[in-house]
Amino acid sequence: MANVKPRVVVVGAGMAGLTAANKLHTSTHLKQLFELTVVEGGSRIGGRINSSEFCGDRIEQGATWIHGIEGSPLYKIAQEQNLLHSHRPWECMIGIDSGNPTTVAEGGHRLSPSTVHPISTLFKNLMNHMRGKSVDEDGDLISEIGKNCSDGENLSVGSFLRRGLEAYWGVSKGREGVEGVGNWSRKSIEEAIFAMHENIQRGYSSADDLTVLDYNAEREYADAIFPGEEITIARGYTSLVESLASVLPSGTIQLNRKVEKIEWQQSHEFGPVKLHFSDGTTLSADHVIVTVSLGVLKNGIHMFDPPLPISKNRAISKLGFGVVNKVFLQLPPHEQETKSPFLQMVFRQPNSELRHPKIPDWIRKTSLLYPIYTNSSVWVSWITGKNALEIESLEEAEIAKGFSTTTTNLLSSNSNSGKRFEFVKAMRTQWGSDPLFFGSYSFVAVGSSGDDMDVLAEPLNPQLQIMFAGEATHRRLYSTTHGAYFSGLREANRLLDYYNYRH
Ligand SMILES: Cc1cc2nc3c(=O)[nH]c(=O)nc-3n(C[C@H](O)[C@H](O)[C@H](O)COP(=O)(O)OP(=O)(O)OC[C@H]3O[C@@H](n4cnc5c(N)ncnc54)[C@H](O)[C@@H]3O)c2cc1C
Incomplete structure (x- = not known):
């Protein structure tokens, strides 16, 4: 040398x-x-x-969570350096912890747990099966689907999940007491709730479409998630x-x-x-x-x-390397929701004629919207894939308008007495077009x-x-x-x- x-x-x-x-x-x-x-x-x-500020609140434009604190070296550093406490509120997404989201469907329908729970449980169990974890309900059904899939070459997460939904419909045809909601048929609402979970999963993985996400890799990935609480850094x-x-x-x-x-x-x-x-x-x-x-x-x-x-x-x-962007939105302070709802959004599927014309297409594969901490006037949503790339070139005012129209529609049920949601400001990240990243994370x-x-x-x-x-x-x-x-x-x-x- x-x-x-x-x-x-x-x-x-x-x-x-x-x-x-x-x-x-x-x-x-x-x-x-x-x-x-x-x-x-x-x-x-x-x-x-990249921690920064939006309307006076501390936000995270990129990494947000420490995924599991037990054994995490990052948690250890954060603890040793006293980074976990702050006198100022921060993006801590308290709603996620509550485990009690409000699920709202296009057309202004607040969905009851009896409508949402079976599909959410099915989805969770299908993911758990893929990851080699225990399954609490639908066990026989899921292991039957799994038998046909586990050795599959080039099998995708997306195709496994859809097989699961089809099989569920196959065995639950005669389920009593489960009806549609408003002008949603039972099948259309179940499919849309399932799609909502798929979209959350797209965000976790960054894959634009779950049919490009490898099935076999899921287990290896899940084995390596640290146990314990998931936290944000104050x-x-x-x-x-x-x-x-x-x-x-x-x-x-x-x-x-x-x-x-x-x-x-x-x-x-x-x-x-x-x-x-x-x-x-x-x-x-x-x-x-x-x-x-x-x-x-x-x-x-x-x-x-x-x-x-x-x-x-x-x-x-x-x-794979996909794009995930975060959108931060500001409600006027006097409109702060005291209950700080954590919204799960359920949209009509692409083939539906009942789609509301004013809800923009770029928002329709987005599932979650919530304040960054209890009573904050700043809300956040995550957008994945082609839509994430699309919003990078939209004016931020247009994004605020799109979210306002959508939220107003979703929450337009009687219980909200037609209240209009008006986000006055938006800020979106641009990970996809930034030449120092060209995307968000790999899969x-x-x-x-x-x-x-x-x-x-x-x-x-x-x-x-x-x-x-x-x-x-x-x-x-x-x-x-x-x-x-x-x-x-x-x-x-x-x-x-x-x-x-x-x-
Ligand atoms: C929106 C979003 C949310 C996320 N949420 C989470 C989360 O909640 N939890 C979690 O664990 N992870 C999360 N991640 C992923 C996490 O942020 C990344 O996995 C991690 O930060 C990647 O670190 P890195 O050092 O590998 O790469 P990078 O952070 O990309 O570092 C590479 C560096 O190289 C620089 N660079 C690029 N090109 C050049 C060049 N030509 N010359 C010189 N320098 C160059 C870049 O500017 C960059 O600073 C998230 C990411 C995004 C985008």
Whole structure:
């Protein structure tokens, strides 16, 4: 190695990049074994973690939850750094915890638990079966469907779920006492409630359509979810990455340094890697840890010179990476709902002639709408896939109008006495069109598998010139902040092992 002190450059100051930098620094700084730099294309750290403000409230534009606190390293950091308490309210989505949503259907029908519960339970049980978890009702039915499906090649989550619904209808034809609601037939309302759950699932996975989400990968993913409560971070998710970054000497993180090209070596004559930035400058390194999103890798086919090996490119193109955006909406303060409803929205299916003409199409696959904390005048909704991309180019006023019209229609039942919901302001995230992300998080698409994530995680050569971290490189914890964290740790440890610096 020409340089006495190996030069390590981490590309990206998101969770994976900052974890890698934090680990490399804290493991070696006493002896100053590395020359460490983090280059970030954007003007802030955090990447897909971005706490900000909307109408005076603290909101999360990206990562929102710690998914399970037991065993979560992020929860541990948040606890140690006292990030879980704040004198100001924050986006904590209290309604989700209540487990008592108000389900409203197009045309202004508040649905009773007796209508919603059987379909919600069926859906939950189908998901649990896929994930190898116990099923509390409909057990025989679900294991029958499962028998026909479990060995299926290229089976999707979406097709399994629909088989489940068909089978349910098959055995429940003569169910007594279950009628339609208003001008909804029993079957149409059940299908629409089922679709509402599918849409929630689309948001969890980021897949635009559940028929592209791999069935077999669900179990591996579910096995890796941490147990325990799911929480949000009172001081903002960004405070977590700030805490990781705070140990780095000033100047280590360079913002607004967008990498355009990474020149690396394939031959035995290993010269340094050369990074080319968008401003025309360059930087040489012995080791580069690339943490950019799968979306950036998919779009950045010319980023590597020479190009990435075929196996790596194949994994990049096969794996799924979808768009999920959040929409924040403001009600005038005097219109705050004292009961802070947590709304589940049920819409007419595409083939229905009874669709309300003023409800925009882009909202129809959106299921949830709720205040970010009890009595907040700021509400939030999550939009996935093509619709998420579509709203990125809409005026925010149009989005506020679309939500106002829709909510007014959904809540127009007698009990609400025709009250009009008027959101006065909207703000939506734009993860899909942002060239530093090109989407929100990854998933195992039909035709790919966790093996592709392992391929993505492999360094390009034994000399560890180019290494890869980031949520999409973790075969069990992809799509999460803790997946990104562990991937950063993995690559830092790989480098420390290479130099025998791990104790
Ligand atoms: C709307 C939304 C909600 C989410 N909700 C949750 C949640 O509730 N819980 C959860 O666990 N996870 C959630 N996630 C996912 C989570 O945010 C990500 O999995 C995680 O933050 C990814 O971290 P990362 O380091 O792998 O990638 P990133 O955060 O994308 O970091 C990569 C960094 O590289 C930079 N970069 C890109 N290109 C270049 C370039 N050419 N040159 C230099 N720098 C570059 C980017 O600016 C970025 O800072 C959510 C994500 C979104 C978008």
